[in-house]
Amino acid sequence: MPRTRPAPIPSRLVRAAGALVWRFRDQTRQASVGERIDPADIEVLLVHRPQYHDWSWPKGKAEANEPLVQAAVREVEEETGVAVRLGSPLTTQRYRLGSGQTKEVHYWVGTVLPACLEGEDGPGAIALRTRRPVTTASAREIDQTRWVGTRRADSLLTRRGDRRLLSELTTRAAQGRLVTSTLAVVRHAKAVSRAAWTGDEDTRPLTRLGSRQALDLVDLLSAFGIERAVCSPWLRCTRTLGPWQQLSGARVDVAPELTEDAMVADTAPAVALVHSLLLAGAEPIALCVHRPGIPSLMAPLLARTPSPLRLAYPDASPWLCTAEMLLVHVVHGNGRDEVEVGWVERHGTRTKDVLGQS
Numbered sequence: 001m002p003r004t005r006p007a008p009i010p011s012r013l014v015r016a017a018g019a020l021v022w023r024f025r026d027q028t029r030q031a032s033v034g035e036r037i038d039p040a041d042i043e044v045l046l047v048h049r050p051q052y053h054d055w056s057w058p059k060g061k062a063e064a065n066e067p068l069v070q071a072a073v074r075e076v077e078e079e080t081g082v083a084v085r086l087g088s089p090l091t092t093q094r095y096r097l098g099s100g101q102t103k104e105v106h107y108w109v110g111t112v113l114p115a116c117l118e119g120e121d122g123p124g125a126i127a128l129r130t131r132r133p134v135t136t137a138s139a140r141e142i143d144q145t146r147w148v149g150t151r152r153a154d155s156l157l158t159r160r161g162d163r164r165l166l167s168e169l170t171t172r173a174a175q176g177r178l179v180t181s182t183l184a185v186v187r188h189a190k191a192v193s194r195a196a197w198t199g200d201e202d203t204r205p206l207t208r209l210g211s212r213q214a215l216d217l218v219d220l221l222s223a224f225g226i227e228r229a230v231c232s233p234w235l236r237c238t239r240t241l242g243p244w245q246q247l248s249g250a251r252v253d254v255a256p257e258l259t260e261d262a263m264v265a266d267t268a269p270a271v272a273l274v275h276s277l278l279l280a281g282a283e284p285i286a287l288c289v290h291r292p293g294i295p296s297l298m299a300p301l302l303a304r305t306p307s308p309l310r311l312a313y314p315d316a317s318p319w320l321c322t323a324e325m326l327l328v329h330v331v332h333g334n335g336r337d338e339v340e341v342g343w344v345e346r347h348g349t350r351t352k353d354v355l356g357q358s
Contacts, residue, residue, distance in 0.1 A: 018059025019110030085225025
């Protein structure tokens, strides 16, 4: 039987998402952050749609209330069989459909998660353990997938907008901006209000809504291939990451300097932690924190962000909604201290908290 999926809410705007998935021609070669890459050395993954007789990037419509990043990794795997993690965002494409609606397609740079057997450890295993099963697209929808060089891709791609995206990808490769590191600052999920809680502040738990948000957060962290997390030891932070940690088996380090009390006393240790993670350029990492500390934790990120891009940061309380995350994609130069925030994103869970104060 064909799989049924939640229908998007009728709208003049059709939301869709996908990825430009790339790999080295020499599949034994490993990418390094900040590496300048000759576009001739890489391949990209294309799909052929028989209904439209075209070659394009893997993409598809978001389901009802589905976060776009979750839709992107789901659609890529459904159409190509390849599980990916997302890197930096690419230019959003907008065009008019025959129905009169506007289609808005969000794209990210995508890299292949290394294949591994279920239960096996290795690169990509953490993200794969947390991925939902997908249903392969029918041959009526996608009848061919093909890895091709960038020059061949330019001749195959049907839409001009898709060729512009390819040019954006190859330009980043040549400039050393294709392989980036990812740091996510996550505000903990909805907690019981301060007024209603009679216990110690460090034991204030999540509400039912917050527990649902913590489950939803798994999909967001998985989409970006988050491999490790650091969080405040207070209960509402550890429980926000609990479902993700249990499903993935990932490492979660507690950092006492991230508690509200510690940051009231002295923000310097927490700021130093963020700065060290920013410079490290290691695996994608998440930081789960409390609302009052978010402005201080953003300071080292803002210091490494070009002026025009600073407008993408939240500038007023509550800074982030509960269970929302602020992602920075970091470009690394030759020296350890040569880092710059290249892209800033915000992503929230399916389950929303309209007040966002706890």
